[in-house]
Amino acid sequence: MIEVKNVNKSFGGIQILSDVSSTFEKGKVNLIIGQSGQGKTVLAKCIVGLHEIDSGEILFNGSDFCKMNRAQRTLIRQEIGMLFQGSALFDSMTVEENIMFPLSMFQKMTKKEMVNRVNFCLERVNLSGRNNLFPAECSGGMQKRIGIARAIAMNPKYLFCDEPNSGLDPKTAILIDNLIQELTYEYEITTIVITHDLNSVMEIGDSILFIQNGCNWWSGNKNTILTTDNTEVSSFVYASEFMKEIKDSIRVNKRR
Amino acid sequence: MKWIEGFGKYFLMLIIIFRAPEKYSIFRKRLFNEIELIGVNSIPIVALMSAFMGGVISLQTASNMSNPLLPTYTVGFITQSSTILEFSPTIISLILAGKVGSNVASEIGTMRVSQQIDALEIMGVNSLNFLVFPKVIAAILFFPILIIFSMGLSLTGGWVALILSNLSSTETYIYGIRYYFEMGNIWYALTKCIVFGFIIITISSYYGYYVKGGSLEVGKASTQAVVSSSVAILIANFLLTQMILLS
Numbered sequence: 001m002i003e004v005k006n007v008n009k010s011f012g013g014i015q016i017l018s019d020v021s022s023t024f025e026k027g028k029v030n031l032i033i034g035q036s037g038q039g040k041t042v043l044a045k046c047i048v049g050l051h052e053i054d055s056g057e058i059l060f061n062g063s064d065f066c067k068m069n070r071a072q073r074t075l076i077r078q079e080i081g082m083l084f085q086g087s088a089l090f091d092s093m094t095v096e097e098n099i100m101f102p103l104s105m106f107q108k109m110t111k112k113e114m115v116n117r118v119n120f121c122l123e124r125v126n127l128s129g130r131n132n133l134f135p136a137e138c139s140g141g142m143q144k145r146i147g148i149a150r151a152i153a154m155n156p157k158y159l160f161c162d163e164p165n166s167g168l169d170p171k172t173a174i175l176i177d178n179l180i181q182e183l184t185y186e187y188e189i190t191t192i193v194i195t196h197d198l199n200s201v202m203e204i205g206d207s208i209l210f211i212q213n214g215c216n217w218w219s220g221n222k223n224t225i226l227t228t229d230n231t232e233v234s235s236f237v238y239a240s241e242f243m244k245e246i247k248d249s250i251r252v253n254k255r256r
Numbered sequence: 257m258k259w260i261e262g263f264g265k266y267f268l269m270l271i272i273i274f275r276a277p278e279k280y281s282i283f284r285k286r287l288f289n290e291i292e293l294i295g296v297n298s299i300p301i302v303a304l305m306s307a308f309m310g311g312v313i314s315l316q317t318a319s320n321m322s323n324p325l326l327p328t329y330t331v332g333f334i335t336q337s338s339t340i341l342e343f344s345p346t347i348i349s350l351i352l353a354g355k356v357g358s359n360v361a362s363e364i365g366t367m368r369v370s371q372q373i374d375a376l377e378i379m380g381v382n383s384l385n386f387l388v389f390p391k392v393i394a395a396i397l398f399f400p401i402l403i404i405f406s407m408g409l410s411l412t413g414g415w416v417a418l419i420l421s422n423l424s425s426t427e428t429y430i431y432g433i434r435y436y437f438e439m440g441n442i443w444y445a446l447t448k449c450i451v452f453g454f455i456i457i458t459i460s461s462y463y464g465y466y467v468k469g470g471s472l473e474v475g476k477a478s479t480q481a482v483v484s485s486s487v488a489i490l491i492a493n494f495l496l497t498q499m500i501l502l503s
Contacts, residue, residue, distance in 0.1 A: 050374055070382075077380035088371035102379045105279055160378075 001026050002047060002158065002190055007056035009039075009046055009214075016042045017214045020056075027188045029181050029204045033196055034211035035236060040194045041085075043211065044160055047192070048080060049073055060158070078106055081151030081189075082160040087143040089135040089150070095122070096131035099150045106154065121149040125179060141172035145179070152183060159184065159191040165200055177203045198237065201225060210236070226250060266462050272384045273392065273458070286390040294356050294391060294457075295398030299405070301355060302348055306406040309347070310413030313338055318423040331424055332432020335414040337441075344406040345445040346493050349452035352399070353485040357460040360391060361481035364464030365474035373465070388461040395453035403449040444500050451496060452489050459485045 002024040009017040016039045024030040032040045045051045047058055049065060058065045060076050068076065089098050099118045103109055109117070122128050125145035135143055144164055151159060161180055165173035181204045184191040193200065201208065205222035210233050212218075218233045225237060227250070238247045277283035314335045321330060364387055367373050376383040411433060418424040463481035467473050 045374075048378055050377060074380035077378055080378055082375065082378045084371045084375060086370055088375040090372055090375075091366075091370075104282060105379065105381060154379075 001061060002192070003057070003059040003062075004043070004047065005057040005059070007043070007046060007058065008054045009042060009051060010054055015214060017046065017053075020211070020214070020216050022209050022216055022219065024190055024192050025207060026190045027185065028206040029184050029191045029193060030207045030209070031201060031205045032192060032194045032209050032211060033201060033236070034217075035196065038211045039214040040196075040211050041162055042214075044162060044192060044194050048082065048160060049077070078102075078154060079157040080160065081154065081156035081158070083144065083147040083151050083162065083164055085163045085166055087135070087147040089143060089146055091135055093134075094131065095127070095133050095135070095138070095146050098135070098146060099153050102150070102154050117153060118149075121153050122146075124152065124183070125149045140167050141169075141176070144168065144172075144176050148176070148179060148183070152187075155187065156189060159189045161191070161193045161195075163195055163197075164193060165195065165197045170199060173197065173199060174203060180204060196236075198240075198243065201237075265466065266458070269384060269462055269465065270458060272382065273388045273461075275382060275385050275389075277385060277389060278381065283390060286386075287393055290390045290394035291398050293359070294394050295402060298352060298355060298402060301351065302402050302406050303409055305348065305351055306344065306409040307413035307416075309343055310335065310339060310410030311417030313343065313410070314414030314429075315417050315421060315423070318418060318421070328424060328428050329432030329435055331418065332414075332429040333435050334432075335411060335429075336433040336437065339407055339410040339414075340441045340445050344403050344410060345448040345452070346489065348403060348406045349399070349449055349456070349489055350486055352402070353452075353456045353460075353489060354482050356395070357456050357482045357485045358478045360457060360460040361464040361467075361478040362474055364388075364461055365467040365477045366471075368465060368467050369470055369474060384461075384465065388457065388465070391457045391461065392454060395457045396450050399449045399453035400446045403445060407445070444496075447500065448493065448496050451492055455488045455492060456485045459488055 004020060004022045004024075007017055007020045008015070020039075020043060032043060034040050042051060046053045047065075053066060056066075060079075063076070065073065065076060090101065093101065096115070096118050099121050100114050103114045103117060107114070118131065119128065122130060125148050127142060127145055127149065130138070130142070130146075135146070138146060148161075148164075159180070164176050164180060168176065177200050180191060180193065183189060193204070195201065202222050205225070208218075208220055208222065208225055209216055210218040210225075210230075212232050218228065218230045220228060225233065226247075228234060238244050314331055317334045318331045321328075364373075367387070373383045373387075376386060415426065415429050418429055419426065460481040463477040463484070464474075467477040
């Protein structure tokens with residue numbers, strides 16, 4: 001479980017996060033949603049320690065990450081898997097080397113054991129046999145799946161996904177969503193997904209935190225988000241004509 | 257104020273770089289890769305520059321030797337002195353600042369903007385140590401080899417140019433090279449190139465590592481890295497000459 005308590009973060013005097021508090025539970029897909037530029041990615045980067053917070057607490061299973069030294073943080077980070085928006089695969093390495101990288105850095109495994117683990121991870125993301133491809137030879141969807149395979153290689157307790165669906169077609173996006181959800185449930189991972197994709201919200205949103213102007217504006221889940229009275233959340237969810245029609249049909253159903 | 261902040265950040269970066277590698281087997285592998293990228297791949301440009309510059313130095317010296325009181329071996333002596341003291345360690349390092357420096361800054365900068373450095377940090381890897389330390393060691397180990405190679409080729413280039421132009425004989429040129437040869441000059445040149453190698457890699461890594469933005473900024477960082485490394489090399493050259501030759 002990850003707890004965020006009264007987190008504040010500013011850049012050059014501009015307040016990006018104001019008093020953000022939330023709890024991200026184990027075995028659930030926790031979404032952080034909101035419009036672009038509202039502080040979602042900054043919050044995620046603060047949680048994993050890529051940005052130092054100005055004040056507040058970030059607790060990983062009760063331990064304050066902000067008060068840890070580099071060595072202690074390294075131990076926590078070895079339990080974190082992260083899928084980046086642009087996948088962030090190492091260009092100079094093959095798919096196999098990318099997935100094997102954290103294992104070779106931190107695990108005492110033989111080469112054979114590492115290859116077996118790589119093959120297992122690739123199998124989980126439906127990319128068996130693609131070991132020798134370079135990231136540049138893979139499609140966007142494949143790169144995301146390789147990113148997930150690399151993120152789960154170390155059996156992480158915490159999984160962070162920064163806009164896993166950006167730039168993907170709806171079908172591949174759903175595939176990625178389902179994969180994240182499946183892995184979360186199967187390995188009891190605390191998963192945090194940053195997204196503004198409503199398909200993801202409706203598909204995998206076990207717990208949702210809506211960020212607006214750097215504050216935690218609303219929290220709920222995929223069922224409550226459709227019926228909330230919160231104006232900002234409603235305008236975010238029902239921004240498209242398609243969603244507006246869904247909203248109307250929900251109202252009609254309620255009247256009946 | 258930005259200068260002072262930059263200096264502080266640079267020296268803090270050095271402290272993070274110079275830590276024991278997380279895994280020596282991976283460090284060793286990366287070190288050999290970097291020796292190939294930084295050192296071996298620079299051999300063609302160093303060879304080309306050295307051979308032609310050596311030729312030009314000897315030809316220019318010979319063409320200015322109009323005074324009959326000057327001994328003929330002076331051409332070899334001046335070619336040797338200028339090559340060992342200045343041309344090979346300093347000019348070749350300035351050329352390497354352009355080739356290697358821009359390469360290092362753009363490689364690390366691209367990794368920064370494509371979040372590959374963030375990915376390393378998230379995994380718990382000391383990204384500065386992992387990326388920069390093998391480059392620094394590779395430069396410190398291989399730059400002296402490159403410079404000795406450059407010295408040899410430059411002197412050979414001078415000899416070839418003199419023979420082809422019929423301006424001196426082989427015996428006179430070799431006598432000039434050996435005349436008043438001081439081994440201390442070689443150590444001075446090697447010390448300089450080790451310092452220059454360190455400067456090129458660390459300054460270029462600094463610009464690449466702390467780049468913000470996209471590919472445009474990576475290009476700018478790459479240019480800044482070359483300019484700053486070149487200026488630092490010139491300053492260090494002056495200081496080292498003061499310290500070693502004039503002390």
